[in-house]
Amino acid sequence: MASATDIARADRQETDEGLRPRLRLLGSRLGALILILNLLSLLILFGGALALNEWRRGLVEARQESLLSQAELLANVLGELGITEGEPRPALDVLEVADWLRDTFIPAGQRASVHDADGLFVADSFQVSDQIPGRPLPPVGSGAMRRLEAARAPGEDPQVERARAALAQEVEAALDGEPQVVVRRSETGERVISVSIPIRHVRQVLGVLTLEAADVDAILAAQRAALMPFALVALAVSLLSSLLLHIFVVRPIMRLSAAADQVRMQRARAISFPDLEGRRDEIGDLARSLETMTTTLSERMDAIERFAADVSHEIKNPLTSIRSALETLELVRTPEQRERLTALLQQDVRRLDRLITDISNASRLDAELARDRLRVVDLGALLGEVVGVYRDSPRPGTVPVTFRSSVGGAARLTGRDGPLGQVFRNLIDNALSFSPGSGTVRVALARDVDGWRITVDDDGPGIPHENLETVFERFYTSRPKGTAFGGNSGLGLSIVRQIVLAHGGRVWAENRGSDAGEVEGARFTVVLPTDGTAT
Template sequence: MAPATDSPENNPPSLRLGWTRRVSLTWRILAVNVFAIAMLGGGLLYLDSYREQIIQERLEQEQQSIWLLAHALQSLDRGGREAMVKAVSDRYDSRIRLYNRAGGLVLDSFALAPPTYRLRDPSEEPWQRHAARLLDQGFDWLVDAQRVDRFAERRPDRMRQWPEAAEAARTGAATARMRYAPDRTPMITAAIALPRGDGVLLTSYNARDITRIVRAERFNLSMIVLATALVSILFSLFLARTIVRPLRRLASAAVRVRLGRAREVVVPRLPSRGDEIGLLARSLSDMSMALRQKIDATEAFAADVSHELKNPLASLRSALEGLGSVKDEGLRAQLFEIACSDVRRLDRLITDISEASRVDAQLTRTRFEPIDLGEMIENLLDLRRSRGLNHGRETAFARPRRGVAVVMGEGTRLERVISNLLDNAISFSPPGGLVRIEATQLRGRVLVRVIDEGPGVEPSEREAIFRRFHSARPEGEEFGQHSGLGLAIARTIVEGHHGTITVADRDDGAPGAVFEICLPAKDQQELPISPA
């Protein structure tokens, strides 16, 4: 098992999670959506305030009604009172009682006509009503509703048995109260003293419509909440599926890449997705392929290094063994020169191998700066002439005006590219030949061309010459003078600067090769110029 890839607290504060860090993304999506539905469902609790508002309005309305009824009865005789009580009771489905000053019942609408309402016995009702009452009690408990007294008819029916009637007799003002009937529906009662103190008037009625309204609204809102919750959960599961499932597949592929048990791990690219998940999938796929290419290149490089080092080592060992057994001084001197040549070749190989193995990694950590390639090439050519590195070949440079050939890069590395191309061009050019260099800007790209007068490069070899340890060298050159890494290092550096390097024939048809470097101009950089 490969070691864990988590690193301790290396993510920025904006990406850190608190207690939710161990919660699955699916549950987070569900929780967010269900929380919103729960907030909507909280509206069910506010139906209690709606009910209280209706009850308060009914109490005020009943106080006004009983005040009007009391003043209307004051001017009537007993027969008129009975007729009015009967008519009002039948019209408003209420029970009207009149008590004398002593508190005795002298007039009852239920005695004059059939009762306008009947208190229902809960034991005789179906189970649906019991369930409804349990729900009512549950919501009252949730909102911590104020406790309401139970309504019951008084036996014997006297004024002092009704607290509101006793209060009305004492204060002379209309009072009203709400109680629960046995089936938990509101009972509204109101009392008022008659204007000349002839007694107290008491009215009561069963406001079942309030319960029906509240339950109907609660049912409608519950259906809305339930339907919304169902749709929200389905959409949440769909969203979680479209996000979590591909993320899990990508994570699984990343784990297989990390474990390295399969040579080719297929990371799903999700080409049909244009969102961030698709972008992540394609980025991970490209990253895994680039990683595999780097691993393959590293393995191939290691094999090539082993092969390239074995040849000079074998030659050196043979020369050293010969020195121990050969007595001829001339032959010994020849063997000694071979050994020295092999040592120089090994030194050159090791230096170039070290450079080739480090250049790619170092470029990813280098902060690029503006580099004027025209000025850099001009200084490099002057230095080569002063040191006699052109070996009898001439160099010519069409210096562009300042600011034309400016790129973002690392000066030392770009100078190494030009130097390697010049070495290659000079080695293939005939004595007294001319190597020309051009630098210009075209459509936001800086082009640098190195043109020699050598034999040129066959089309079939134009890709192979950039491979490491490529062995094609000019005729007559002493074996081992070059490591075969110069052009490979040049390509690595150019690609590390987001550019390209190619080789072609000369435009004028003359013998020779044209190496062309294409780099983004300074004001056209689209990619980051330094690592984040």
């Protein structure tokens, strides 16, 4: 039967596999945490930027519409009030316009200026007084750049020149009759929203009214100030995610790497991280896998050491017997004694040959299980072939072997037919070695709630109750009276259990008894799963 350690390990594995689907709602808890934190920081930053861009665009557009409405109203008033009397053609009255601008309330942060029909400067709300100062007006030109050159002072700042050129282009475009709404730089370098509206009398364009608002930079500064909290929050989230990655990913991986190096350099047998094994993410899986791997390697190394010690002990016995017989052979004088020694030597040689063969098979078993490809196996057909070999080619002095199946169809499972055949041959050989001459070895196949049940019965003396489990240990042999010495190496049943466990099954031994309580023979039972859980 399976040991308590194997059962506990299987229960733990089933528990972990049952918990993983519930703990992996997003496929990976750690990956989901990293993804959510990084996306959250980016969403905060981009969301804030998009919101502020839309707000800035809407604010600038609203400011332009407001200035356009004010400029249209002022231009309509100037079209009625600022006309020179007595002229054959209507024109702006410069003094009337200056007085009107002086008396008209212009909101703080705004600037109103007026240009005549030739694009020349007439009045400015920043320079309004009782007498309009300034130099004589230059001759009328035929373009915005010529009017700008006429108004430019010698040695003027290039920034001022560019500002006046932009204003001249805006005024010239407005003189064509279309209102202009632009964002440009003023003479002081500030960003301004400028609206230029033609001043009309009936259909005649008398000049241009320009209304500027220099609060664009203030709006942008307010936007940048409003964006700072979003940027700081995004930075904090990014720093937090980096810190969490360092704490929950980098440091544990560094600890695992250092532990692995310690195992390699100090030849340690196992590592254990209780604080990491309790985590239900990939780091916990890695820690548990590393611990399981090192524990398995440690158990394998211990098993190899025990196997080597057992092999050395078992081989020494026939070798010691052979050496003693050879040393005694020179002292033997009668032919009868020489024949007995020769028979003893032959028996020890056969025992040694059987030991070496079984040891070789046992040592190659893991490699064969790893290399052999899984396939669908019909247990009924496999058992029929194995039993058929014993039935058709019986060895001298052996008892008959029979096979009975209560399965109506094929008994299929996914496994390795070679190792499974070795299981049944070892069980049959073990039953034959302990069966009396009048006995029979019976092999049966049936369907059980746990899977496919195979039993091998013999009519031998049975197994002592205290040895029902130890018979599966390596090099253990129980030889009743009348059984030939050296006929069993003690590895056959150990190989049986190893192969059955590799296929996810169970094997155990028990005694068959009569109603009177007498032992009628031994029974070995193998249960293999039908779902093919071979490893």
